[in-house]
Amino acid sequence: MGNEDTPDIEIRGLEARFYDFFINIGTVGLYAGLIKRIISDIHIEAQDKILDLGAGTGRNALLMRNYLNGGNITALEISQEMKKQFEKKCRGLKNVRLEDMRIESPLPFHDEFDKVFISFVIHGFKQEEREKILINAYNALHTGGRLFIFDWNEMNLKEQGPGMKAFFKYIECAPARDFITRDFKTVFEKIGFHDVVSRLYFKKRIRLLSGYK
Numbered sequence: 497m498g499n500e501d502t503p504d505i506e507i508r509g510l511e512a513r514f515y516d517f518f519i520n521i522g523t524v525g526l527y528a529g530l531i532k533r534i535i536s537d538i539h540i541e542a543q544d545k546i547l548d549l550g551a552g553t554g555r556n557a558l559l560m561r562n563y564l565n566g567g568n569i570t571a572l573e574i575s576q577e578m579k580k581q582f583e584k585k586c587r588g589l590k591n592v593r594l595e596d597m598r599i600e601s602p603l604p605f606h607d608e609f610d611k612v613f614i615s616f617v618i619h620g621f622k623q624e625e626r627e628k629i630l631i632n633a634y635n636a637l638h639t640g641g642r643l644f645i646f647d648w649n650e651m652n653l654k655e656q657g658p659g660m661k662a663f664f665k666y667i668e669c670a671p672a673r674d675f676i677t678r679d680f681k682t683v684f685e686k687i688g689f690h691d692v693v694s695r696l697y698f699k700k701r702i703r704l705l706s707g708y709k
Contacts, residue, residue: 550617554582605636619675649703
């Protein structure tokens with residue numbers, strides 16, 4: 497978050513320490529319930545191998561792990577504070593692995609994963625970096641694998657209420673205001689994903705966008 501025009505992607509300090517709290521504020525306290533529903537909606541299979549890009553505090557990984565029996569999660573995160581929280585939450589879990597890797601840089605994964613999950617991360621990047629992240633996801637998936645992005649839906653801020661306008665102006669990062677103007681279904685298809693679908697939540701302000709490799 498933050499309001500700089502060219503933000504540093506790594507979240508630090510109090511913002512990192514209370515990241516889950518800020519997400520809850522942005523979704524009027526609904527995020528905790530929403531993310532449980534989203535994890536259910538991506539239909540994780542017991543043997544799935546999942547790549548979690550921008551894994552944050554580990555909250556999502558813990559929820560996904562509940563569906564696994566033989567599968568595993570590889571989580572990528574660069575924020576030192578976030579990694580501390582992740583490691584604390586997931587300490588001792590043999591099927592959850594945390595790696596320090598930038599998700600917009602080339603990644604060493606090819607045809608390895610059943611699912612790639614990105615939750616409230618990609619909106620913080622510039623558009624050219626977002627496309628690099630999608631390419632990384634595409635390369636990491638095996639044929640038939642599926643990418644899921646849980647994030648803001650397309651919206652016109654002028655049509656939103658004062659609370660959302662204030663949130664995007666004073667709390668959310670500048671790239672997020674660009675993100676909500678983008679047609680990401682077309683971006684998915686440009687990268688090579690097919691059967692792209694969108695499920696909407698929170699009065700159509702948040703979506704789960706998915707596509708198959």
